[in-house]
Every structure is written in C-alpha cells, then in structure tokens.
Amino acid sequence: MCGMPQQPPQRSTPERPARPARPDASMSLLNNVMDHSLDDGYAEATARKEALGQSGLPKTLRAKLGLAAGLVLAALVVTVGAAQARVTAPVVAKEREELIDRIDQETESADKLEGQVDSLRGRVGEMQREALKKHGGDTAELAGVLSGAVAVHGPGVKLVVDDAKSATTGDGSGPRESNGFSDTGRVRDRDMQRVMNGLWQSGAEAISINGQRLTSLSAIRAAGDAILVDNKPLVPPYTVLAVGDGQRLSTRFQNSADGLYLHALQENFGVRTSISAQDDIELPAAPSVIVRTAQPRAEQKGTS
Structure with a gap:
C-alpha cells in the first residue's frame, strides 16, 4: 500500500524540573537600576580619568606643576626671611653700636679711676716720707731706704x-x-x-x-x-x-x-x-707702705 511514509516514533524526553522563580522577579526594573547605576559612557570616562590621574592631567605635567609650586613656596619663604632680616638688621647694628659705646665708656671710666688710685698712692707715699723725715730724726733716711718708702x-x-x-x-x-x-x-x-x-x-x-x-x-x-x-x-x-x-x-x-x-x-x-x-x-719707691699693727716704742729714760 502506498501511503505516506511512516515517521519513526519520537522518543520521549524526561521533563526537567522547573526552576523556582526568583523572589525578586517582580522587581526586575529596580534590579536593573541597582546593577547598572552608571551608564557605560560615564563609566568609561571615569576609568580613563583614573588612568590619567586623579586630577585628569598627565603625570609629567602634574610633577612639573608640583615642582613649580614648591619653587614658588621656597621663593616666598626666602623673600619673607630677607624682608625680616632687612627690618631687624638696623636694630641689631644699633644695639651692637650701643654696646661698643658702653664698653668704651666703662673702659675710659676705669682708666680714670686707676689714674686717680695711682695719684692717691703717690700722695700717700709722699706724705709718709715727709712724716718719716719729720719724726725719724737722723735715722729717717735709712728707715725709708730699708722700708722701700723712698x-x-x-x-x-x-x-x-x-x-x-x-x-x-x-x-x-x-x-x-x-x-x-x-x-x-x-x-x-x-x-x-x-x-x-x-x-x-x-x-x-x-x-x-x-x-x-x-x-x-x-x-x-x-x-x-x-x-x-x-x-x-x-x-x-x-x-x-x-x-x-x-x-x-x-x-x-x-x-x-x-x-x-x-x-x-x-x-x-x-x-x-x-x-x-x-x-x-x-x-723706684714703693707705691705705699702701710703699717696697721706695729707702733714705735717710746724710749724710757733711766733713773740715776
């Protein structure tokens, strides 16, 4: 009998168990927004900026700018220091001159006092020699030589x-x-x-x-x-x-x-x-001969 060709019997496949639905299947729009909060163009621009550096400038340019900023800061510090030194220099020089003048004055005063002391010593020595001649009698000159007074x-x-x-x-x-x-x-x-x-x-x-x-x-x-x-x-x-x-x-x-x-x-x-x-x-004679303790002994006349 002619008729339509018989198709081989189809083999039945075992049915797979169905996946359970996601609990948040009903919130697919919100999930898409949370997972893709940034669009692709913005994310690409951000990645390129991070590759170039945080400032968006090439690293060599950033280094040059940092060096320039450091030089400007150093120049500013030097300028301020020089200005302060220029202001304080006259004050220091004035104080130094005042100190030198004071030293010169005190030195001159000390020299005058030393001269007065030498003059007074000379007068004391002269008075001592005159008193020795007046009260020493014939032995005055000898006593002056031996004591160093003349x-x-x-x-x-x-x-x-x-x-x-x-x-x-x-x-x-x-x-x-x-x-x-x-x-x-x-x-x-x-x-x-x-x-x-x-x-x-x-x-x-x-x-x-x-x-x-x-x-x-x-x-x-x-x-x-x-x-x-x-x-x-x-x-x-x-x-x-x-x-x-x-x-x-x-x-x-x-x-x-x-x-x-x-x-x-x-x-x-x-x-x-x-x-x-x-x-x-x-x-020379001694500047001064001062006796603080010794006293001449009075001669005692003998009795007959």
Whole structure:
C-alpha cells in the first residue's frame, strides 16, 4: 500500500524540573537600576580619568606643576626671611653700636679711676716720707731706704729670669708639679720667692721686680700661671734689680743655695737666666707702705 511514509516514533524526553522563580522577579526594573547605576559612557570616562590621574592631567605635567609650586613656596619663604632680616638688621647694628659705646665708656671710666688710685698712692707715699723725715730724726733716711718708702740708686746686680723657649709638659709627678702645674719650663712664684730670699741673704739692700719695689710687707703669689707681686701681675721676662755691692753680691748669690737652685732650673728645665753686676741702678719707691699693727716704742729714760 502506498501511503505516506511512516515517521519513526519520537522518543520521549524526561521533563526537567522547573526552576523556582526568583523572589525578586517582580522587581526586575529596580534590579536593573541597582546593577547598572552608571551608564557605560560615564563609566568609561571615569576609568580613563583614573588612568590619567586623579586630577585628569598627565603625570609629567602634574610633577612639573608640583615642582613649580614648591619653587614658588621656597621663593616666598626666602623673600619673607630677607624682608625680616632687612627690618631687624638696623636694630641689631644699633644695639651692637650701643654696646661698643658702653664698653668704651666703662673702659675710659676705669682708666680714670686707676689714674686717680695711682695719684692717691703717690700722695700717700709722699706724705709718709715727709712724716718719716719729720719724726725719724737722723735715722729717717735709712728707715725709708730699708722700708722701700723712698727711691734709691747705687751699684748692684741685674738678674733676668725668663721661661724656657720650648717648655715641656710633665706627667704631674715631678717636684715642680706639686701644685698642679704641668708646664715645667715656666717660672713659678716659688722660684721667684727663692730668688728674692737668696738676694736678700746675699747682701741686697733694695730690690725691685719689673719696676715693682719690694718691701718687708711684699708678697709673691700665683694666680693661675701669672705671678703677682703685691697683687699686681707680672709678665715674663722678670727683670730683678738689686742694690748692693755689685760684684760681691753677684758672686755670693750664685754660690748660695738659692742661686744653685736657679742654676738647676736652667740646666734641667731650660729656664733662661742671666746675671750681671751694674755700676749704678735706680729703684723706684714703693707705691705705699702701710703699717696697721706695729707702733714705735717710746724710749724710757733711766733713773740715776
């Protein structure tokens, strides 16, 4: 029999279980708005801006602008500082000039006072010498010489004592370093004390150091590395003038224990010394000779 071709029987497929509907299926429009809040063009522009930088400028341009801003700020700071310095400079200069003027005035005032002190000392010394002549009788002149109250001259010796040319530094254990001095080539106050005592014992009748007349009340002390005679600082070389029997005084001093001590300083520590007899030397009077305690004793007449 002719008829229509028979189609093969179709195989039945098992039915898939249906997906459950989304709970928010009814809010598809709101979901679309939330998921795509920015349109594609705006998002693309934002991404391009972020790639170029937050400011939207190329990085090299931003670096140049930052450098320019830093230079402008530095120039502003320098300008402000220069303006302030220009304003304060006259004030500082004025204060400096005022300080210099004040120092000059005080120095001039101190010099005047020192001159007055020297003048008063001279007047006191002159009055003392006049009183000595008036009340001393025949022994007034001799007493004035021995006390240093009057200027004297005569034969004697000239002794120069100076520091070593290249003073050495000791280790603090030497005999000349017992007082804390380390430079053994420097002349010390005790050195000059021994020299003066040696000259007195050798027959000196009047002595001066660098023009400073010694008296029975004179003191030779140290203040740091400086030597003081009656509280007046002396500067080396120390020139000692001693009135006495010139050549004999020189020989006796050099042979004395103090003269040998000075010679040992010269040999061992390089202290420079020279001594020579003089035909005539002049010594000034002491600025003032003040006796605060001693009083002359009245002579008692014996009874017959």
